Amino acid sequence: MVKRYTKSPVGAHYGLGDWLLQRLTAVVMATYTIGLVVCLLWHVPASYADWKALFAGNVMRVATMVFALALLYHAWVGMRDIIMDYLKSAGLRLVVQTGVGLVLVFYAVWAASILWGAR
Amino acid sequence: MSSAPKPRPKYYDLNLAHLPPPGLVSILHRISGLGLFFPVLPLLLYALQQTLGSEAGWQHWHDVLSRPIVKLVLLAAFWLYAHHFWAGLRYLLLDVHFGIEKAPARSSAVVVLVLGLLTTVIVGVCVW
Numbered sequence: 001m002v003k004r005y006t007k008s009p010v011g012a013h014y015g016l017g018d019w020l021l022q023r024l025t026a027v028v029m030a031t032y033t034i035g036l037v038v039c040l041l042w043h044v045p046a047s048y049a050d051w052k053a054l055f056a057g058n059v060m061r062v063a064t065m066v067f068a069l070a071l072l073y074h075a076w077v078g079m080r081d082i083i084m085d086y087l088k089s090a091g092l093r094l095v096v097q098t099g100v101g102l103v104l105v106f107y108a109v110w111a112a113s114i115l116w117g118a119r
Numbered sequence: 120m121s122s123a124p125k126p127r128p129k130y131y132d133l134n135l136a137h138l139p140p141p142g143l144v145s146i147l148h149r150i151s152g153l154g155l156f157f158p159v160l161p162l163l164l165y166a167l168q169q170t171l172g173s174e175a176g177w178q179h180w181h182d183v184l185s186r187p188i189v190k191l192v193l194l195a196a197f198w199l200y201a202h203h204f205w206a207g208l209r210y211l212l213l214d215v216h217f218g219i220e221k222a223p224a225r226s227s228a229v230v231v232l233v234l235g236l237l238t239t240v241i242v243g244v245c246v247w
Contacts, residue, residue, distance in 0.1 A: 023211060023214060026207050026211060027211070030204065030207065030208065033204060047177075048170075048174045048177040048178070051170060051171065051177060052171060055171055071160075075152070075155075075156050078152045078156075079152075079153075079156055082149060082152075082153060100156075103156075103157075107160055107161070107164060110164050110168075111164060114164065114167050114168045114171060
């Protein structure tokens with residue numbers, strides 16, 4: 001009897017999960033985008049008070065934050081794909097990928113502070 | 120596989136304008152994604168912070184955005200989002216094997232390119 005080789009010889013297997021999550025986050029962001037466009041067309045914010053009122057509700061704040069977090073993950077996968085394709089030096093890749101990750105976390109924290117922070 | 124040697128060297132046509140529509144959509148999806156990551160996203164966050172932060176901030180951005188050159192920049196940024204959005208929807212449909220054959224994939228790529236420009240023109244007409 002030949003013992004079946006069960007271990008996969010290739011890959012770290014994060015690829016499929018990342019691929020799927022990139023699509024799921026895309027659906028989340030597309031839904032938010034359509035919702036936001038409908039909101040803006042429904043009631044065009046013509047003054048500071050209108051604009052502030054749009055982002056005052058908790059539904060809008062949470063939806064925007066969910067969008068920001070979906071974007072964080074989506075852009076992480078997308079930027080990593082670009083980096084892996086065009087940067088050949090492993091050292092440079094590590095530095096740029098780390099930088100991109102930090103920038104994305106910074107964007108998300110910034111978004112949270114705009115939505116809920118003291119202003 | 121035939122044993123006849125393949126003609127070498129191969130010359131690939133790397134001019135973007137000569138790409139077939141699906142290839143053009145693909146590379147523009149990549150470029151627009153990069154452009155959205157930087158500089159569109161930090162600029163958007165900065166504008167959101169300023170406009171929500173104070174009445175003066177809102178008024179400042181209101182004045183800045185009324186300048187034609189700024190409107191053009193805004194439209195360019197909008198096109199990045201619009202193209203990424205429509206191209207992304209096309210990829211989601213391709214992922215569930217909708218329109219995956221050569222002919223429909225080619226037409227949907229043209230539709231994506233047109234929709235990206237069309238939505239940008241509509242927004243342009245609205246802000247002008």
